[in-house]
Amino acid sequence: MILELKNIDKSFGEKEVLKGVSFVAEGGRAFGLLGRNGAGKTTSIRILMNVFPANSGEVLIDGKPIDYDKIGIGYLPEERGLYPKKLIIDQLVYFAELKGMRTKDAVKAIDYWLSRLGMSEYRNKRLDTLSKGNQQKIQLITALAHDPDIVILDEPFSGLDPVNAMLLKDVVKEQITKGKIVLFSSHQMSYIEEFCDSIAIINAGKVAISGDLHEIKRTYPRDKIVVNTTKPEQIKADLGEACIEREDGTLLIQLDGPDKKQSMMKRLVESYDVDEVKVFEPSLNDIFVEYAGSQV
């Protein structure tokens, strides 16, 4: 299944929020939607979920306009919150029913997810008796219980401890393996880098760059080498200004051009005591800062 947003324009009053946003997300792969605060991520997600219509543009599934009665969407909003005063099981069943599940199936699915996330003991408690992280796990169930085709997770890892983050990672990986479209929005680049095969960076209502993360990285000139060594002094002395020491202790060597890559690597391995030599690839963080750093 392929989800495509095509030339989406949206304005609120005088303010143009989205200007021709397009991106493609595939089933069985995670997609990262990135952008600074106020760039238009949530608006894109809301249009995708049909909360309000776009001024122009289309949302397509496999090339055809999306049919919201057939395609299920699960959403974990960035602004978390359910009914604090109501029993957990009651509200989870309610949300699942709103998504079109029958009561019996809803209860079954919710009980599965409660035990999967280790929350069964809270089934008949009020939501506001839970800690924030646990409330977030409950909210995750509202996004997954109805077995949606598209899962949208907005900052899913914020507020989770490392154990819960692991649990969530497993759940997300499972959803990806099931062939679902998993759409991530996050500012924690490490998670996006870990999960997402393709990304789109939105800047000031426009897609600054989108596509396969690997290919994006490959578009950068391969004219820098990273060296991991315990004795950096000699290399630094020999290479002079072309070599700088990075914050993590590794050395970054700027080459005259990508064609010098092979010879430099050979020289480093033969002449110095090095642990690791590799071609420098920008991290997602670097890419993000480059494309989203300057907001118009």
Next chain:
Amino acid sequence: MKQFGKILKFELNGYLRNKVFVGITIFLVVAIAVVMFIPNIIAALESNDEVDVTPIDLPTMLVYAEDENLSAIVKEYFGNAFVDYNIKVAEGSIDELKNDIISGNAECAFVMNSASSYTYYVNNLSMYDSNTAIADTVLQEVYRVGAMVQNGLTPEQAGEIMSVQIESGIETLGKDQMQNFFYTYIMIFALYMVILLYGQMVATNVATEKSSRAMEVLITSAKPTSMMFGKVLASCIAGFSQLVLVFGTAILLYNVNKEALSNPLIASIFDIPIELFIYLMIFFVLGFLIYAFMFGAIGSTASKLEDINTSVMPITFLFIIAFMVVMFSMSSGSVDNTAMLVCSYIPFTSPMAMFTRICMSTVAWYEIAISIAILICSTIGIGVFSAKIYRVGVLLYGMPPKFSTIVKTVFKKQ
């Protein structure tokens, strides 16, 4: 439609499981039950201590006249007229009499300047003091009888003339306002209370969902129209069942305890024609819905619960004005005045105004039909419009937006 059913069920459950809601309902039913049995309770108490009824210490009323004859006559007549007072002829000067009143030895005094002129002395004149009015009547009678006797009639003849009885009978061809006043009053008041209370509840309910951010999930799961209609209808059903329960208890207990409640005033409250009940339900449901939709829409524009009270003020004012017009017209007795005529066709005021006119006056069927038709159309219109405001409103955080901004946004979308 399926979603609507789910939302209705969930919201209704919210009311039925709300301890405050259930508590208030039970309290009202118990209170009604107690009120309905008060005559029995009083009767039971009275039958016990019937024997030791002590004569009450009556307050003193002084009478003073220079002419001793006059003061004797006045004392005698006043003795019959003021049964709640101990009448005494004052001795001494007017100043002493004033002191008696100030010191509390006497409550009030009539100083006769002549047979047809007096000064009334009282320490604090209460709002409901009708002593001078009674004195006027009594003194007029004394004067007239005296005049008749002077002109040759015997005191008996004069007495007969003064106490002539007029026989009369009333046949009401339209509505009897006196009979209908009390139940109309009670129903209008119930309508007023229920709409304001539940309207506020709907507004708070929407604002709570918004401030707890449950809205973020809700709005992506259900259509705003289903949300709005589900919520409002749930509150309508809850409010209506509360009313039915309270009034049902009252009517049931009245029928059980009819003999003890033989007071004609109480009987007039329960003597409601069935067609008025049907009108009450129509106007109640429509009036409730139209206001609840507006309250819901307002609730969706508030980001914080604290904003609700100021935001709903215009609606509350509109409603209170409608209530005041109806109440003033009712107590003035002219329920068909121009204001009421106009109000009975304006959808926001017609539930109370038209209902009052149906109860207390004669209204042609087509007038009622037009009023109800306007109300139904406006309710649907307001409902749909509120759902649109709701969709825009629930995603706006921060300062509550201006009404004009919202209207502009809503119409631009279409």
